[in-house]
Amino acid sequence: MTGLDIFKLLPKTNCKKCGQATCLAFAMALANAKADVGQCPDMSDAAREALEAASAPQIALVKIGVGPNETQAGNETVLFRHDKCFVNPTSLAVSISDRSENPAGEALKANGLVFDRLGQMHGISLLAVQNHSGDPDVFSETVKAVTGKTSFPLILISGDPPAVEKALEIAGAKKPLVYAATEENYTVMTELARKYNVPLAVKGRDLDHLAGLAEKVSALGHKQLVLDSGARNVRQVLADQTQIRRQALRRFRPFGFPTIAFAVNSQDPLQAIIEAGVYIAKYAGIVVLPSADPEVVLPLITLRLNIFTDPQKPAAVDSRIYEIGSPGNSAPVLITSNFSLTYFCVASDVEASRVPAYVLPVDTDGVSVLTGWAAGKFTPEKITAMLKESGIEDKVTHRRVIIPGGVAVLSGKLQDLSGWEVIVGPVESSGIPAFLKRHWINPNIANTAPAKRMKIDQ
Numbered sequence: 001m002t003g004l005d006i007f008k009l010l011p012k013t014n015c016k017k018c019g020q021a022t023c024l025a026f027a028m029a030l031a032n033a034k035a036d037v038g039q040c041p042d043m044s045d046a047a048r049e050a051l052e053a054a055s056a057p058q059i060a061l062v063k064i065g066v067g068p069n070e071t072q073a074g075n076e077t078v079l080f081r082h083d084k085c086f087v088n089p090t091s092l093a094v095s096i097s098d099r100s101e102n103p104a105g106e107a108l109k110a111n112g113l114v115f116d117r118l119g120q121m122h123g124i125s126l127l128a129v130q131n132h133s134g135d136p137d138v139f140s141e142t143v144k145a146v147t148g149k150t151s152f153p154l155i156l157i158s159g160d161p162p163a164v165e166k167a168l169e170i171a172g173a174k175k176p177l178v179y180a181a182t183e184e185n186y187t188v189m190t191e192l193a194r195k196y197n198v199p200l201a202v203k204g205r206d207l208d209h210l211a212g213l214a215e216k217v218s219a220l221g222h223k224q225l226v227l228d229s230g231a232r233n234v235r236q237v238l239a240d241q242t243q244i245r246r247q248a249l250r251r252f253r254p255f256g257f258p259t260i261a262f263a264v265n266s267q268d269p270l271q272a273i274i275e276a277g278v279y280i281a282k283y284a285g286i287v288v289l290p291s292a293d294p295e296v297v298l299p300l301i302t303l304r305l306n307i308f309t310d311p312q313k314p315a316a317v318d319s320r321i322y323e324i325g326s327p328g329n330s331a332p333v334l335i336t337s338n339f340s341l342t343y344f345c346v347a348s349d350v351e352a353s354r355v356p357a358y359v360l361p362v363d364t365d366g367v368s369v370l371t372g373w374a375a376g377k378f379t380p381e382k383i384t385a386m387l388k389e390s391g392i393e394d395k396v397t398h399r400r401v402i403i404p405g406g407v408a409v410l411s412g413k414l415q416d417l418s419g420w421e422v423i424v425g426p427v428e429s430s431g432i433p434a435f436l437k438r439h440w441i442n443p444n445i446a447n448t449a450p451a452k453r454m455k456i457d458q
């Protein structure tokens with residue numbers, strides 16, 4: 001909708017309750033996604049409904065699981081990342097068969113699939129329990145064994161409604177994804193999904209059939225859907241995923257849901273990686289993998305990071321105290337920015353020095369020290385707040401802080417504001433090992449700048 005289209009739906013009283021000077025200004029802000037429909041309290045219900053429908057993402061958001069392990073798919077608005085950004089990274093699911101001799105062991109193995117990258121933890125998001133046995137009791141026992149060993153949300157894969165029902169009696173409260181409603185079972189499956197308020201995958205025979213089936217399930221009142229075109233060879237899955245995304249962005253409602261794809265056709269790990277890689281790139285919301293092998297999962301996580309990282313948002317670490325080694329109360333305190341690359345350079349150089357230390361990355365919105373300083377994000381005020389609020393004053397008995405050499409200009413004001421003695425460190429983080437070894441010898445020795453003598457705390 002254009003700003004003028006939106007304006008026509010507003011009360012036009014210019015009452016300013018929305019925080020804008022006029023209704024027209026509010027309409028323009030809404031059109032540019034800089035305001036929220038709810039900010040105008042006097043809008044009619046019909047206008048609100050029309051505007052909310054127009055501003056809703058073309059692909060619905062579907063949530064699987066509860067609590068901290070909840071995983072989300074959908075909410076995407078573009079075909080290409082450079083048009084804006086992708087929102088929810090493809091969720092990786094590991095398949096566990098109910099014919100497995102040790103499903104609990106496989107769940108435990110999946111728990112270990114967590115990788116640290118630039119300070120953020122990445123891994124799989126779901127476990128897909130498959131009803132290969134065809135036996136509802138075996139399936140529900142497997143679901144029970146898996147849920148006892150992991151907190152990952154589940155995908156319950158069975159075409160048999162009684163088996164799904166038994167599994168939902170065990171795991172329904174954890175909001176699993178039920179896979180799948182088909183032409184043969186969709187009324188019962190939809191009823192079950194509605195009863196337990198869980199998302200439901202819809203599996204078509206081809207795209208036309210999928211569109212019809214998704215409409216039928218929606219008409220039964222269930223809107224938490226995940227789509228599967230039914231294709232299983234890579235070429236056709238790729239074509240279907242692309243077509244579903246294209247049509248969804250054109251607001252073809254039956255395709256306005258995230259998709260699921262299966263890379264379980266081959267036992268060859270390399271083939272599984274290739275297939276899953278294609279589906280991550282184009283445009284699966286969930287990809288089911290054949291196994292929990294790190295050599296399969298790790299390259300896919302790396303690929304996913306490359307595709308779903310928002311290039312407009314620099315990678316940042318949390319702004320908090322990081323302990324390198326086992327620092328004591330006389331260990332050095334180093335300030336840096338929370339740009340991931342900066343932080344990890346500093347952290348690894350501190351580690352290389354073998355001088356246990358505290359590193360405090362100030363929140364600069366993920367930009368480097370010098371950029372942050374130039375942009376007013378790396379200031380004496382922010383560093384002082386970090387020193388006062390992070391808890392570092394309880395961890396060290398001295399009051400000496402080392403700042404990057406590139407921002408030596410901050411030292412005077414920082415010292416005045418914080419009450420800490422400010423020591424100017426090296427300009428490059430590569431100079432940190434030599435700097436700490438040479439200068440952090442005894443904190444009680446008077447500061448004789450530039451070579452301040454401090455104790456090595458180890």
Ligand code: SF4
Pocket residue numbers: 010011012013014015016017018019020021022023024026027039040041042043
């Ligand atoms: S609150 Fe609504 S009616 Fe009032 S100025 Fe804003 S848009 Fe117009």
